[in-house]
Amino acid sequence: MTEVVDRVGTNSAGVSAPRAIAGHPAVDVAALGEQLLGKWADIRRQARELSARSELHKTEGLTHTEHRKRTFGQLRYLVDNGAVHRAFPASLGGSDDHGGNIAGFEELVTADPSLQIKAGVQWGLFGSAVMHLGTEEHHRKWLPGIMNLDIPGCFAMTETGHGSDVASIATTATYEPATQEFVIDTPFRAAWKDYIGNAAIDGLGAVVFAQLVTLGVNHGVHAFYVDLRNPDTKEFLPGIGGEDDGVKGGLNGIDNGRLHFSVVRIPRTNLLNRYGNVDVDGTYSSPIASPGRRFFTMLGTLVQGRVSLDGAAVAASKVALKTAIQYATERRQFNASSPTEEEVLLDYQRHQRRLFTRLATTYAASFAHEQLLQKFDDVFSGAHDSDGDRQDLETLAAALKPLSTWHALDTLQECREACGGAGFLIENRFASLRADLDVYVTFEGDNTVLLQLVAKRLLADYANEFRNVDFGVLARYVVGQAADVAIHRTGLRQVAQFVADTGSPQKAAIALRHEEGQRALLTERVQSMVAEVGSALKGANKLPQHQAAAVFNLHQDDLIDAAQAHAELLQWEAFTEALSQVADPGTKTVLTWLRDLFGLSLIEKNLSWYLMNGRLSMQRGRTVGDYINRLLIKIRPHALDLVDAFGYGPEHLRAAIATGAEQTRQDEARDYFRAQRACGRAPVDERAILGRQSAGKPTQS
Structure with a gap:
């Protein structure tokens, strides 16, 4: 693990800020930024240089x-x-x-x-x-x-x-x-x-x-x-x-x-x-006999619209998070732990929750987009251009574009709220970007319709290949432990988990934070949801059209949920694969925390499903939120590094609150009050007088 001693860096706004704590891992921002730029790093740099121009x-x-x-x-x-x-x-x-x-x-x-x-x-x-x-x-x-x-x-x-x-x-x-x-x-x-x-x-x-x-x-x-x-x-x-x-x-x-x-x-x-x-x-x-094919x-051949929207939505999320996290490290509010010093917003747990979870999702979406872009290039360059490759590309784009575009709107709104009134000003771009990206969720394919396309592909793979461990190209991550549903529904799995944990929250947390444990939970959910709907729809294709449509409609919501769960699994796997490519130990440690935050946030979001379907014991279920909160504390010293690695400078952000101006204002205010206290000109707080009176002490020294 890379160690640093009181390393202090300068962020992209030119403001000095602590980036790590002595004895803790440090992020290699340059190397991480290069990894995020991906295969076409030089072209991205050229495009960013062009996008930075005021014209x-x-x-x-x-x-x-x-x-x-x-x-x-x-x-x-x-x-x-x-x-x-x-x-x-x-x-x-x-x-x-x-x-x-x-x-x-x-x-x-x-x-x-x-x-x-x-x-x-x-x-x-x-x-x-x-x-x-x-x-x-x-x-x-x-x-x-x-x-x-x-x-x-x-x-x-x-x-x-x-x-x-x-x-x-x-x-x-x-x-x-x-x-x-x-x-x-x-x-x-x-x-x-x-x-x-x-x-x-x-x-x-x-x-x-x-x-x-x-x-x-x-x-x-x-x-x-x-x-x-x-x-x-x-x-x-x-x-x-x-x-x-x-x-x-x-x-x-x-x-x-x-x-x-x-x-x-x-x-x-x-x-x-x-x-x-x-x-x-x-x-x-x-040359193609089948009209449908x-x-x-x-x-x-026109799938590139969905691919590009996926990437653009990820870029917009990065810009929003860089601005909001930068501001949150400078803006102070409320005397929570000191009678004289106000707290930095990003030190509040809730503020970390609302921003760091979205930061983790953005990293996952970014790594997944790079895989989608590689698949797109393989098909359109002719390197891998079979019918199967094209179908995989179309389904992958249909899976990822909904998640990234919905996430962008959610992130822009949450960042806007996290910055208070300043976030509502057009000069800080949250409201403007959100308005412009709103339509991304319904053009180049309505998101819900796209997920239904993914669901149909999952059903086809289930019908054709479920009995093979490989489970088709889309569900390649299914672990070999899929077993009798009865063991889950009868509570035997929950009992086994409790015995394994011996009632210890620490052991339960360890079980959840392990990569294979997260993979199993995320994969089993997709597998179970697809299998359940597949079983319910069995034989529907032999019914008259109107009856088959009615049966399908009864399970449409479940199908779309399964498709979304599958897309989330693909993002988690992309993040995990990216971890294997990180050479710097400190960066890998911090990114692993961020990947775990993403995975456990998905589990927490669907905790009712895991409990109702016997995938988690109550003991383990109770530890999810606590472990997420511990991850927030670990990630906090590295927040600026993680958003600086996105590589967007002031000319891309163009947000007044991301220029360091807030830090200047806060420092001026703190210096003013310190000077007042130092020379004895600071007025006495009425509450202090009342406190002394109630304690029977003199009101003046």
């Missing part, structure tokens, strides 16, 4: 019209600085770096979430759809203009009447052999494309998703390139109309709007036909 920062107080104009101008700044081409083909000036592209892109959230999302619309959705769903001809025709922003564009998938259920969208593209054209139509109001970025003002082109109909057969959802506006006048082309979505709850730098089409004719060759083609005579062909393959 890209959100200007608070702008009208939505002004904000939109500024954000569009910032897209040009990104182009001029070579920040948007990494994922595009090298033959067109890109670098074929898919993982690096996402790593750099998600860092833009620290500059302005509107910029991050608008850039994502242009290059991550519109451009990527052309690249991944089109062919070389499409690439040569449109990608150069998309890359250099000559063709601002839209990703027109979502409809007013269908959001997450893309397979049921109502816009049609009907092929006419006589003219060799597709006719695009939105047959009714609910079929309008809605919430579409760049649609209200800037978009000149769009990738429109529609039901492909040829020779009287509907071949399902396909993507089509459609010109929207005259590039000179910016007026809609004939047959195309739309309207502005107006002011939103956040992300008002993006011109979201609605689009509709009435007999809009496009050439046959505007079908992005990598996975489905229509010949001149109207004959449809596809073809649909999910096409949508799977």
